[in-house]
Amino acid sequence: MTQSKLKRGLQTRTVHAEDQITPGFESFSTPVTRASTVVFPDLAAMRALDWKNDAQWRYGLHATPTSLALAQRLAAIEGGKHALLQPSGLSSISNVYFGLVKAGDDVLIPDNVYSPNRDHGDWLARDFGVTVRYYDPLVGAGIAALIQPNTRLIWLEAPGSVTMEVADVPAITAAARARNVITAIDNTWSAGLAFRPFDHGVDISVQALTKYQSGGGDVLMGATITVDRELHLKLKAARMRMGIGVSSDDCSLILRSLPSMQLRFAQHDRAAFGLATWLKSRPEIDAVLHPAFSDCPGHAFFKRDFTGAGGLFSVVFDSRYSAAQIDAFCESLELFSIGWSWGGAHSLVMPYDVASMRTAAQWPHRGTLVRFYIGLEEEADLRADIEQCLAVLA
Numbered sequence: 001m002t003q004s005k006l007k008r009g010l011q012t013r014t015v016h017a018e019d020q021i022t023p024g025f026e027s028f029s030t031p032v033t034r035a036s037t038v039v040f041p042d043l044a045a046m047r048a049l050d051w052k053n054d055a056q057w058r059y060g061l062h063a064t065p066t067s068l069a070l071a072q073r074l075a076a077i078e079g080g081k082h083a084l085l086q087p088s089g090l091s092s093i094s095n096v097y098f099g100l101v102k103a104g105d106d107v108l109i110p111d112n113v114y115s116p117n118r119d120h121g122d123w124l125a126r127d128f129g130v131t132v133r134y135y136d137p138l139v140g141a142g143i144a145a146l147i148q149p150n151t152r153l154i155w156l157e158a159p160g161s162v163t164m165e166v167a168d169v170p171a172i173t174a175a176a177r178a179r180n181v182i183t184a185i186d187n188t189w190s191a192g193l194a195f196r197p198f199d200h201g202v203d204i205s206v207q208a209l210t211k212y213q214s215g216g217g218d219v220l221m222g223a224t225i226t227v228d229r230e231l232h233l234k235l236k237a238a239r240m241r242m243g244i245g246v247s248s249d250d251c252s253l254i255l256r257s258l259p260s261m262q263l264r265f266a267q268h269d270r271a272a273f274g275l276a277t278w279l280k281s282r283p284e285i286d287a288v289l290h291p292a293f294s295d296c297p298g299h300a301f302f303k304r305d306f307t308g309a310g311g312l313f314s315v316v317f318d319s320r321y322s323a324a325q326i327d328a329f330c331e332s333l334e335l336f337s338i339g340w341s342w343g344g345a346h347s348l349v350m351p352y353d354v355a356s357m358r359t360a361a362q363w364p365h366r367g368t369l370v371r372f373y374i375g376l377e378e379e380a381d382l383r384a385d386i387e388q389c390l391a392v393l394a
């Protein structure tokens with residue numbers, strides 16, 4: 001230490017530490033870099049910063065080495081080139097809207113979309129001068145007839161995470177590209193593992209990392225992933241203006257879960273398929289909505305474009321059961337909890353009144369829909385639990 005530094009007061013020395021840390025510590029974990037301010041070696045370096053360059057550090061809100069490591073890994077999983085992180089899946093959806101859509105623009109949304117996305121679109125239509133129209137998720141190439149000169153963005157969700165219809169994604173993206181309309185898919189259901197959106201012409205993939213990527217039910221985060229750099233920069237500019245960032249601690253939790261994601265997904269898939277197959281044989285169930293089943297709307301597209309299904313599927317109970325009876329069924333389950341956010345180890349159940357959630361496509365079922373999320377418990381125990389609670393209906 002120089003003589004002048006030694007003369008500094010104790011309080012200054014606790015701030016401007018002279019730590020002698022040996023460099024070169026190597027481990028498998030990504031270090032957690034917590035920072036608001038990023039310091040520059042000199043003013044010239046600060047002034048030379050280019051916000052478009054993801055490799056430059058500007059401010060802790062925009063990126064840290066921990067968050068960039070996660071973003072890069074997510075882009076690689078999905079087959080994209082660029083990724084941005086937002087503090088929830090819904091804020092990723094919001095980032096897409098505010099990055100691309102302005103007053104006078106038109107947006108098309110599938111009728112089976114994640115409900116808060118629908119609510120967000122309705123808000124833009126009510127207060128921000130955007131028009132929003134809903135389309136039948138099975139419209140396929142027929143989307144071309146819905147595209148107007150001011151149509152800016154088409155959302156996709158395949159399958160819809162409650163009703164499970166699988167859209168013909170390449171037919172919709174081809175029609176959109178022919179008219180220069182941007183497409184964004186909420187790809188949370190497939191975790192980016194079972195469906196590769198950029199191979200099917202999609203421009204933006206949205207992931208709720210809250211689900212399988214976290215895998216623990218204890219972190220909220222989302223991502224927007226693109227191949228196109230200009231699109232990435234549009235979303236990045238909106239993200240900066242909205243003051244959105246993520247915590248490196250949360251990023252490190254997700255980085256810790258990613259290596260096991262594919263194995264977990266495969267196990268969720270196996271158990272869910274087994275239980276769905278068994279439920280199909282039950283007299284209480286009118287329909288099983290699982291894209292791997294041949295009677296699921298859009299099954300042919302699932303077979304063509306997907307490599308797996310994960311843990312989420314729905315059933316429609318026979319219409320002789322009242323909504324109150326179905327509620328009693330859901331509440332009597334012991335291993336299935338009542339909750340929204342799937343993707344973790346714990347199984348979940350949730351009843352939905354689908355008819356009240358739709359405006360574009362007629363819902364063909366009369367009975368109550370119940371969505372199951374199959375966690376990592378023993379399949380036989382989950383089946384015994386459901387079986388015993390089906391008796392509640394009798």
Ligand SMILES: *Cc1c(COP(=O)(O)O)cnc(C)c1O
Nearest residue numbers: 088089090114161188208210221
């Ligand atoms: C959970 C979910 C979201 C939103 O994620 P949050 O992190 O809870 O905001 C978006 N889309 C789908 C399909 C989801 O299941």
